[in-house]
Amino acid sequence: MSFLREEVGGYFTHGIVCTPGATVLDVGANIGVFSATVYERLDGDVRIYAFEPLPPLHATLERNARDFFDGRLTPLPYGLASREDELDFSYVPAATIFSSSSRDQGNIEAERRRVTASIVEMISQGGLGPVLRRVPLPILTVLVGRKLRVMRRLETHRVKVRTLSSALDEQGIDRIDLLKIDVEGAELEVLRGIEERHWPLVRQAVVEVERWRQNRDAVCAILLTHGFTVSTEQNPVQQAGDIGMVFAIRP
Structure with missing residues (x-):
């Protein structure tokens, strides 16, 4: 868990900041480690919407929301994609952070x-x-x-995915101070599920991109097209795993 918390610290670089009163979307929440870090940084003065579609992980996230977040975290039991659908997700019980819709x-x-x-x-x-x-x-x-x-050792779960825009409408979210996306290879799908009318709501975004060489430019292009200043980072560890980080700030 300490390793995961150290990794989360890497999200708050390249000018990414969160201030009290922020609304944060944790897309690919797992059990809520990123959400907990944000909650602690802001002394609980934050509204978090955490998306986790895998039932075993969502059950733990929901319990953590109840026990540790004082009503400031809303756990949502579905994933995000470019359209509403049902998908097979592979769940790795012994290493849950590797669970994904893109692994089988x-x-x-x-x-x-x-x-x-x-x-x-x-x-x-x-x-x-x-x-x-x-x-x-x-x-x-x-x-x-x-x-x-x-x-x-994989378990397959059939889960629901929706667009981020439909979730924003349903939850009545009128601003996104930080959009964090860590979805094990489905980053482009999440971004393509944001309708044009909702892009102005997003002030900052941090995206962990898998298959970096293949997907980095496409992720950056979407964010640049929607008015963000974009920077990227790939350290040697990430390079070995063909992943990297994209940071986007609206001027």
Whole structure:
């Protein structure tokens, strides 16, 4: 959990700020680690809408909302996409952060290798302490790969997805001070579900982009077209995993 909180800190760079009274959308909330960080940063003076479609994760998110957020977090039991639909999501019980609509038995081995490369790079930079850093890379790669065999154990859940615009209308949201998107490969789908009438509501956005080389330019183009100043970041760990971050601020 501490590693996840450290990762969340990386969202608040490149000029991204949240001030008391903000409205924040946590798209791809999992159990609410990002939401909890925002809540703590703003001493509870925030309104958070957290989207998590996988039933086991949403149940925990809902419980956390009840127990820790003092009514300031609204957990929503569906994902976001470019249109209303039902999709098969793969849930990884032993490593829930890898759950996704874009992972299945057909590509899970390739995904495991990609995640392994990212974790090995993080360890080689001292990300999990000095002891592991001294392990030779070939051995480290084998050890991490074995640990990530848990990714092979998938559960499939049929879940509902909607457009962000429909959620904004339903919830009566009239401003978005920060739109955070971390949806394990479905970033473009989420952005394409925002109607033109709603884009002016978005003041800032941070998007974690998977398949960086393939999708970065398309994500940036959408945000640039809608009036944002855009910057990107990809550190060596992210580069190993072919992911990166896009930061967008409305001038």
